[in-house]
Amino acid sequence: MTAPTVLWLRHDLRLADNPALLAAVDAGAPVVVLYVLDDVTPGVRPLGGASRWWLHHSLTELGDRLARRGGRLVLRRGSGTHVVHEVVAQTGASTVVWNRRYSQGGRAADAGLKESLRAHGVHAESFHANLLFEPWTIQTGAGKPYQVFTPFWRACVNGPPPRDPLPAPKHVPAPADPVASDRLDDWELLPTRPDWAGGLRENWTPGERDARRRLEEFATDTLAAYGLRDEPAREVTSRLSPSLAFGEISPFQIWHRMHEALSTAAHQQRGKFLSEVGWREFHHHVAFHAEDLATVNVRRRFDDFGWETPGDEELDRWRYGRTGIPLVDAGMRELWHTGYMHNRVRMVAASFLVKNLLVDWRVGEQWFWDTLVDADEANNPGNWQWVAGSGADAAPYFRIFNPRAQADRFDRDGEYVRRWVPEVGTGDYPEPMVDLAQSRRDALEAYEQIRR
DNA sequence: TTCGACTTGGT
DNA sequence: CCAAGTCGA
Numbered sequence: 001m002t003a004p005t006v007l008w009l010r011h012d013l014r015l016a017d018n019p020a021l022l023a024a025v026d027a028g029a030p031v032v033v034l035y036v037l038d039d040v041t042p043g044v045r046p047l048g049g050a051s052r053w054w055l056h057h058s059l060t061e062l063g064d065r066l067a068r069r070g071g072r073l074v075l076r077r078g079s080g081t082h083v084v085h086e087v088v089a090q091t092g093a094s095t096v097v098w099n100r101r102y103s104q105g106g107r108a109a110d111a112g113l114k115e116s117l118r119a120h121g122v123h124a125e126s127f128h129a130n131l132l133f134e135p136w137t138i139q140t141g142a143g144k145p146y147q148v149f150t151p152f153w154r155a156c157v158n159g160p161p162p163r164d165p166l167p168a169p170k171h172v173p174a175p176a177d178p179v180a181s182d183r184l185d186d187w188e189l190l191p192t193r194p195d196w197a198g199g200l201r202e203n204w205t206p207g208e209r210d211a212r213r214r215l216e217e218f219a220t221d222t223l224a225a226y227g228l229r230d231e232p233a234r235e236v237t238s239r240l241s242p243s244l245a246f247g248e249i250s251p252f253q254i255w256h257r258m259h260e261a262l263s264t265a266a267h268q269q270r271g272k273f274l275s276e277v278g279w280r281e282f283h284h285h286v287a288f289h290a291e292d293l294a295t296v297n298v299r300r301r302f303d304d305f306g307w308e309t310p311g312d313e314e315l316d317r318w319r320y321g322r323t324g325i326p327l328v329d330a331g332m333r334e335l336w337h338t339g340y341m342h343n344r345v346r347m348v349a350a351s352f353l354v355k356n357l358l359v360d361w362r363v364g365e366q367w368f369w370d371t372l373v374d375a376d377e378a379n380n381p382g383n384w385q386w387v388a389g390s391g392a393d394a395a396p397y398f399r400i401f402n403p404r405a406q407a408d409r410f411d412r413d414g415e416y417v418r419r420w421v422p423e424v425g426t427g428d429y430p431e432p433m434v435d436l437a438q439s440r441r442d443a444l445e446a447y448e449q450i451r452r
Numbered sequence: 453t454t455c456g457a458c459t460t461g462g463t
Numbered sequence: 464c465c466a467a468g469t470c471g472a
Contacts, residue, residue, distance in 0.1 A: 141472060148470050150458065230460075279459085347460065386459095398466045399461050406461090440462085444466095451467085456472095463465080 003094035004030040004175045008084055010106070012099045012129055012247035013058050014208045015065055017165035019127035020097040021172070030175040032091055033066060033073050035059060037187055038080045043105015045294065045377055048370035050339040051245075053197050054206045056189035058246050061207030063184075071172030075182040081113045088122055091179055096122060099129035099247075102284050103377045104292060132162045132251045133281055135288035145289040147298075148393045152285060153278040165253045199337035204242070204373060211243035212253075219257050224265035226273055232331075232342035233416035238273070239340070241374035244280065251277055283382030286392045294365060294381040301450055302390035307360040317433050318353055319367055321421070324432035327407040328352045330420035337420075339373035344410055350387040351401040356439040358446060361388035389447065397447035400440050 005024040012018055013035075024031045037055075039046040047055060063073040076083045084096060096117055101110065110126065117124040128134055133156045138146065146152035191197050204210075218238040225236045243249045254277060258270050287293040297303055317323050321332035331345035341349065346368075353364045365384040369375045385391025411417055414424075423429045 140470090144471095146471085148458075151471060275459085344460075393458085393470090395460080396467060401460090402462060405463095437463095454472105456470105458468100458470085461466100 002029040004032050004091050005095040005097060006032045006034055006084065006087055006091070006093045008080070008096060008098040009033065009035045009062075010080075010098065010101055010247075011245070012250075013062050014211075014248050014250065015062075015069070015168040015172075016208070016212075017129070017250045017253050018099065018168070019129050019166060020099045020125075022166050022169060023125065023127065024095075024097050025169040025172055027095060029095075030173045031071065032087060032093060032175060032179050033071055033172065034084070034087055035062075035073060035075055036080045036083045037075070037077045037182075038083075039077075040079050041081065041105065041109050043108060043292075044080070044103070045105070045369075048372070048375050049191065050200065050371050050373045051375050052189040053191065053200055053339070054204070054242055054246060054373045056184060056187070057206035058208075058248060059184055061209065065208065066172060069170065069172045070174060072174045072178070073181070074179045075184055075187070077182055077187065081109055081116070084113060085116070085120075087179065088117070088120070091175060094123060096124045097127065099127045100134070102131065102135060102288050104287075129250060130247055131281055131284055132156065132255060132277070133159070133285075135285045138285060145285060146282070147286070149279065149282050152282050153275060156278065156281060162252050162255050165250065165256050200339045200373065203338045203340065206242070206246070206248070206373075208243075208248045211240065211249040214239055214243065215249060215254060215257055219260075219262060219266065223269050223273060224263055226266075226269035229272075230344045231410050231416075232345050233411055233413075233419070237343065241376075241379075242340075245374045245376045245379075251280070280376075280379055282392075283376075283378040286382055287378035293378060293385065294369075295362065297390040298385055298392050299390050299394070302388070305390075305450060306446065308358040310357060310359050310363070314357070314433065315359070315363070317430075318349075318357065318359075318364075322430055323352065323434075324430040325352060325403045325436070326414075326417045326421055326424050326429075327403045327411065330417045333420040335368070335371050339371060341372075342416075344406070345416075346383070347387060348401050348403050348406045350384060352403055354384075354388045355400045355443040356434055356436060358439075358443060361385060361390065389450075397450065398444060400443055402436060402440070404436065 005027050007024040038044055066073050114124045138155050222236050228234045228236050321329035328349045331341045331349040335341040353359045354361050361384045365381050368380055386394050389397050
């Protein structure tokens, strides 16, 4: 009997381009493929509601794919560190492998685990899988982390190119004795009473297989029209963000596909699309070096900002799309219904909360965390801080989106707004909850205080 | 130290 | 036309 290898999966729910999986299989021993639902480890953020829905289906699909290759997915709940030790003890595993995660809490837990495993004589190894450029490898000339996107991405692109994606193993040998696993249904990741996931089901198919399909469709059909990406009524974005968040697809696979055959028109848009992938890299870079991106202002000067404290009723108008500002409401309803919001509209809806209502960006960030299927520990707070002006490479304070002007520019014929707010222009649609011109002036005044 | 450059804007 | 600040080389 060979001692098995434990593969601990986290944000890498895929078989292709999975270095830790490949290493586990190549070791020649049976592989215990483990996923841990961890709501308890300090600094590891529990998934929000929409993400839990996605996770359920992604794990189901992964389990099926694994089974077709002879493997078996083992599910456990609790502290990741504790569970891994438990599984090692139960199986007599000699090796544990995983792909690196980059959040503060995740790194701390993994470093501690590596140390304690080695102290128990268990070999532990981590792999580079989920970012094109690991955060500590990109530095300014002065050896410091970047705080501005453009030079950061230039440094990435001008350095050694990302490796080619790795193949999926054809066979994943499971241990002869089955390892105890939770039943996925018992985790109750799907909503009941009420089941609010109907819009999610209509719009998404979680899992590696559909992620690959979306990438291929984007590369062959959609990328050529990516120049229209700012218009929310068009469907010209990749919609890969939730799959990237769960690691159903890797940035290496995306990068590589963008360097394969593309039409001339698509080729012209490639750099723009890859720079959006670059923003994901940038936010992870910033988060790696920041204190805690989801709670602490990158620009500490904002710590004294006098945010308003909104009532539940006011906040609910924003959350559920009843602000009386059509583009904001359209976006918030798209989010509530589908677990997703077009990027341009995210900026407008976030700007409205932070600048027109002067609500702390953390309040909006938490709502997005709970409702987005692509909620990401670095991207979500990083983008909210960017909008608020407290973040890295943030817009100047006096840049305040006007949601009406944004609608005129990017939804000129009102198609997107009508799709989500059909009653717009009728007596059923609410009056604006705030005067845009006055609240803009108030915001400029409030932000003026920060400058001192 | 200097200096060019800087995702996404508004009136 | 307006509106700074600061990053990075």
